[in-house]
Amino acid sequence: MSRVPDAALDVAARNPDALGAGRWEGVCRIHDLTPDRGVAALVDGVPVAVFLLSGGELLAIDDLDPFSGASVLSRGIVGDVAGEPTVASPVYKQRFLLRTGRCIEDPSVSVVTWPVRVRGGRVEVAVP
Numbered sequence: 001m002s003r004v005p006d007a008a009l010d011v012a013a014r015n016p017d018a019l020g021a022g023r024w025e026g027v028c029r030i031h032d033l034t035p036d037r038g039v040a041a042l043v044d045g046v047p048v049a050v051f052l053l054s055g056g057e058l059l060a061i062d063d064l065d066p067f068s069g070a071s072v073l074s075r076g077i078v079g080d081v082a083g084e085p086t087v088a089s090p091v092y093k094q095r096f097l098l099r100t101g102r103c104i105e106d107p108s109v110s111v112v113t114w115p116v117r118v119r120g121g122r123v124e125v126a127v128p
Contacts, residue, residue: 024117024124033123038074038087044127048114049074051098053085059098060114060125065089066103073111 027041033052040063041048047063051074063071068091076087078098085098095104096111103109115126 023127024119025127026122026124028123030118030121030123036078038076038078040071040074041125043114043125047071048125049076049087050116050123050125051078051085051087053078053098057085058116058118058123059085060116061087061096061098061101062111062114064111065091065094066109066111067092067094 025043027043027048027050028039030052033039033050035052035054038049038051041050048060049063050058050060052058061073063074065072067089070091072090073087073096075090077090079086079088079095081095081097081104086095086104087098088095094106094109096102097104099113101111101113103111117124117126
């Protein structure tokens with residue numbers, strides 16, 4: 001199992017919306033995450049996929065694949081397109097940019113991105 005980069009242990013994610021977020025919900029410990037893999041969490045009843053990239057960046061998007069209707073994006077394959085981190089749905093293989101939620105194969109489709117941070121060793125996602 002890969003080690004979590006020290007830079008990810010107690011910092012806000014690189015999401016500008018995270019700074020103004022109201023309530024935060026804890027989803028797991030940072031050490032429970034494996035770099036370049038996703039984990040599913042329920043945040044205020046909504047399925048969210050949380051990803052820790054190998055460089056230490058923490059990102060979160062909706063877990064629901066808009067093409068299949070299944071909550072599976074957390075189980076997708078993490079990769080990149082021109083240096084932008086992506087996740088490929090395990091169902092129909094569409095790729096979503098992890099920073100924006102936009103689908104690469106169909107730019108008219110996107111998933112919601114969620115503000116995410118680490119506090120005291122716990123990963124937290126902002127509740128809208």
